[in-house]
Amino acid sequence: MTSVQTIKKRKHVRFRRQIPLHLMLAPCVALVLVYAYYPMIGVVIAFQRYNPRLGFFGSKWMGLENFRYLMNLPNTPSVIFNTVFISFMKIAAGLAVPIVYAVLLDLIHHSGLKRAIQTLLYIPYFMSWVILGGILLDLLSPSTGLLAELWRLFGAEPIFFLANPRLFPYVLVVTDIWKTAGYGTIIYLASITAIDPSLYEAAIVDGANRMKQVWHITLPGMAPIIVLMMTLSLGNVLNAGFEQVVTLYSPIVYSTGDIIDTFVYRIGLINNQFGVATAAGLFKSLISFVFIAMGYSLAYRFADYTVF
Amino acid sequence: MNTSVRAVTRRRHPMRMGASDRAFTICNTALMAAVTLLILYPLYYIVVASISDPSSVAGGDLLLFPPKWFFEGYATAFGYAPLLSGYRNSLVYTALGTAINLILTMPGAYALSRRDMGGRGAVMFVFTFTMFFSGGMIPLYLLLRGLRLTNTIWVMVLPGGVSVYNLIVVRTFFMSAISQELLDAARIDGSSDFGFFFKIALPLAKTIIAVMVVFYAVGHWNSYFNAIMYLNDRSKMPLQAVLRDLLILNTITTDMRVNPAEAAEKMKRADQLKYCVIILASLPVMVLYPFAQKFFTQGVMIGSLKG
Numbered sequence: 001m002t003s004v005q006t007i008k009k010r011k012h013v014r015f016r017r018q019i020p021l022h023l024m025l026a027p028c029v030a031l032v033l034v035y036a037y038y039p040m041i042g043v044v045i046a047f048q049r050y051n052p053r054l055g056f057f058g059s060k061w062m063g064l065e066n067f068r069y070l071m072n073l074p075n076t077p078s079v080i081f082n083t084v085f086i087s088f089m090k091i092a093a094g095l096a097v098p099i100v101y102a103v104l105l106d107l108i109h110h111s112g113l114k115r116a117i118q119t120l121l122y123i124p125y126f127m128s129w130v131i132l133g134g135i136l137l138d139l140l141s142p143s144t145g146l147l148a149e150l151w152r153l154f155g156a157e158p159i160f161f162l163a164n165p166r167l168f169p170y171v172l173v174v175t176d177i178w179k180t181a182g183y184g185t186i187i188y189l190a191s192i193t194a195i196d197p198s199l200y201e202a203a204i205v206d207g208a209n210r211m212k213q214v215w216h217i218t219l220p221g222m223a224p225i226i227v228l229m230m231t232l233s234l235g236n237v238l239n240a241g242f243e244q245v246v247t248l249y250s251p252i253v254y255s256t257g258d259i260i261d262t263f264v265y266r267i268g269l270i271n272n273q274f275g276v277a278t279a280a281g282l283f284k285s286l287i288s289f290v291f292i293a294m295g296y297s298l299a300y301r302f303a304d305y306t307v308f
Numbered sequence: 309m310n311t312s313v314r315a316v317t318r319r320r321h322p323m324r325m326g327a328s329d330r331a332f333t334i335c336n337t338a339l340m341a342a343v344t345l346l347i348l349y350p351l352y353y354i355v356v357a358s359i360s361d362p363s364s365v366a367g368g369d370l371l372l373f374p375p376k377w378f379f380e381g382y383a384t385a386f387g388y389a390p391l392l393s394g395y396r397n398s399l400v401y402t403a404l405g406t407a408i409n410l411i412l413t414m415p416g417a418y419a420l421s422r423r424d425m426g427g428r429g430a431v432m433f434v435f436t437f438t439m440f441f442s443g444g445m446i447p448l449y450l451l452l453r454g455l456r457l458t459n460t461i462w463v464m465v466l467p468g469g470v471s472v473y474n475l476i477v478v479r480t481f482f483m484s485a486i487s488q489e490l491l492d493a494a495r496i497d498g499s500s501d502f503g504f505f506f507k508i509a510l511p512l513a514k515t516i517i518a519v520m521v522v523f524y525a526v527g528h529w530n531s532y533f534n535a536i537m538y539l540n541d542r543s544k545m546p547l548q549a550v551l552r553d554l555l556i557l558n559t560i561t562t563d564m565r566v567n568p569a570e571a572a573e574k575m576k577r578a579d580q581l582k583y584c585v586i587i588l589a590s591l592p593v594m595v596l597y598p599f600a601q602k603f604f605t606q607g608v609m610i611g612s613l614k615g
Contacts, residue, residue: 041443
């Protein structure tokens with residue numbers, strides 16, 4: 001009895017002594033509770049006929065009606081397929097290209113040139129999708145674009161990449177790589193520099209050429225970070241890139257380019273069907289949650305990684 | 309990190325390179341240089357197009373150098389009112405937003421880095437959970453509208469006031485950079501928690517502060533969809549949203565009900581205005597790039613090497 005009281009008292013004293021620390025943290029906690037947790041409660045409107053005047057809790061409940069409505073929309077299956085297809089290709093390319101870049105960059109002898117190339121490679125990462133989109137629209141225009149000019153040079157009919165439903169998903173992947181691959185190399189290059197140089201010296205003594213050194217030393221040395229990036233990228237299976245798609249797509253390519261995020265945006269904020277849009281968003285959040293959790297637990301198992 | 313960088317320059321000083329290896333190195337260097345040029349060429353093209361005669365650009369004469377110099381595009385751009393207000397708004401949102409980010413992130417991350425803080429595990433869980441699950445676009449929008457934040461400057465800086473990812477990065481930095489002994493010593497000298505944070509922890513955190521400034525500021529400068537979702541007044545739109553109207557939606561304020569030749573001329577001018585605007589909008593980021601990229605790289609490293 002007395003020991004419980006002393007523990008309580010001690011806890012109380014400890015809390016009082018730590019008031020400054022709690023004050024430093026309080027604004028962050030408050031912001032996260034309001035702007036991240038309150039909207040989590042707000043997902044209840046996925047099960048309601050939402051009425052702005054009645055709010056999150058006053059609106060009329062209607063069970064799974066919004067979900068049923070979504071499932072009966074003709075383009076729902078294609079939106080889900082597009083999301084998974086585009087994000088899957090982005091994940092694969094987003095892993096492969098930076099790894100190749102990093103390996104090849106590391107093989108450049110001239111250290112100044114190496115650093116210059118590395119720095120230049122991720123310039124596009126610092127530019128917004130609006131600016132890159134503006135550049136792409138101009139470059140890919142079938143009438144005046146640079147690429148069309150090139151096509152004509154070879155006597156071919158220019159292709160309107162951004163209005164071609166068959167090609168649009170690939171345009172998204174290639175332009176995404178353009179923007180992000182250089183940035184992705186940072187972490188792989190760092191993992192290569194951490195490899196023990198004596199391994200290379202020993203390999204050279206043993207007569208291993210460049211390719212053999214890459215295969216037997218560099219890649220195995222990068223393996224832990226590659227595994228880590230693979231597992232963590234699982235969380236992105238439904239992130240096909242909202243800002244990019246919303247910048248580059250148009251109704252002509254909705255059939256292959258419309259993704260869950262753009263779908264939610266149009267239904268919710270353009271058509272004001274808040275309940276239906278929230279239901280679609282909740283569908284995405286729940287599935288993403290499973291994949292993110294899976295990614296982190298695999299990362300923990302295979303790469304000893306913890307979030308914090 | 310320094311030692312490994314040195315190791316790299318030390319290693320592979322060509323001991324004896326075979327002929328095939330030498331050929332490989334040359335081909336590889338050439339390949340990577342070509343890839344870099346390919347990636348940068350579109351950006352270069354825009355730079356040159358912005359100072360070339362619009363007719364020759366539309367005619368496809370431009371490849372490497374301006375066929376005919378022409379600088380009036382910039383004059384038009386500076387006279388384009390939405391661009392100027394966009395610039396001003398973006399500067400305000402970026403400065404205010406980054407200031408709020410730092411004021412929230414630095415103390416918060418320091419508190420979380422203290423192993424002796426009560427409830428630390430629970431708070432970390434609360435923060436980390438937001439990386440796993442979110443309420444989504446619509447409930448957040450309705451909340452902001454309900455709080456009457458939409459169409460105010462606050463909607464641009466408050467909801468993203470603290471990034472959990474950055475908070476964890478800074479916390480990791482504090483945990484590795486500030487030892488328990490340092491804290492104990494300061495306590496013996498009578499330092500309070502606030503005193504220790506401001507007088508010792510913050511001055512030791514200059515690097516991570518620079519990293520955070522770069523992360524947050526680039527994010528604010530480049531963010532645009534929040535503006536399109538949450539703001540209504542054209543006068544409040546940041547630069548990126550103005551650019552979207554101009555570059556993507558193609559709504560340029562020129563009168564097209566003139567004779568065809570004049571309309572074509574105007575179209576070319578409009579295209580050139582786009583090039584100039586792209587350059588002007590990327591200028592602040594590009595000017596700071598050499599400085600920023602160093603901190604950016606460090607931030608990525610600290611972020612990935614935690615745990």
